[in-house]
Amino acid sequence: MNPPDLLARCLGYLPQLLDGAITTLWLSAIAVACGFFAGIFIYMMSASKSRTLATAARAYVSIFRGTPVLAQLLVFYYVPSGLGWAIPGVVAAAVGLSMNTAAYQSQILGTGFIAIPRGQIEAAQTFNLTRRQTLWHVEIPQVLALTLPALVSEMIDIVKASAVVSVIAVTDLMRVGQQLSSVSYRPLEVYTLAACFYLAITSLLSLAGRGIERRVARRA
Secondary structure (H helix, E strand, O other): OOOOHHHHHHHHHHHHHHHHHHHHHHHHHHHHHHHHHHHHHHHHHHHHOOOOHHHHHHHHHHHHHHHHHHHHHHHHHHHHHHOOOOOHHHHHHHHHHEEEEHHHHHHHHHHHHHHHHHHHHHHHHOOOOOOHHHHHHHHHHHEEEEEEEEHHHHHHHHHHHHHHHHHOOOHHHHHHHHHHHHHOOOHHHHHHHHHHHHHHHHHHHHHHHHHHHHHHHHHH
């Protein structure tokens, strides 16, 4: 193996892998953001006094936590097509990942909601805050601070789980790696470089999460 040739080949892979990494990043970001708001809604359902809503929330969480992400993506991609509603793979991927992480985030956020002292909710009611105002101005900021490490971990999990979207023709980092491997016939080089991209993304997320944690701790 000639090191200069290896370096030249790796540099040649970089532009396409970078494009794939960008797709992975924005797809993961959309999934995490949508999953966050959906997770709050699912938790509110599970904490509802309505037995029907609570049961529906528990069933949702059980289904999405108990089945593989790959199976979920295939369902979201092929079922609409079977019904005559062809949707782009990237849309199916965004919906599938969002609904998957919503189930996990609802459980993570739930621990934060439970940890908030009841007296704070009662104080908000005393000041005539509406339920929506109490949720977004009193509860959510504290829930984010309490659950930040777990949320960052979930973000990292979604980045790694997004690798399976390549099976529904989404040109993410893994899909680009597959294409380059099939053209170059050098899978070890290509997949090692792709793994380095994933490691870089997850490491940056972890560092950013720790930085935000320290900042939140100083303000507390």
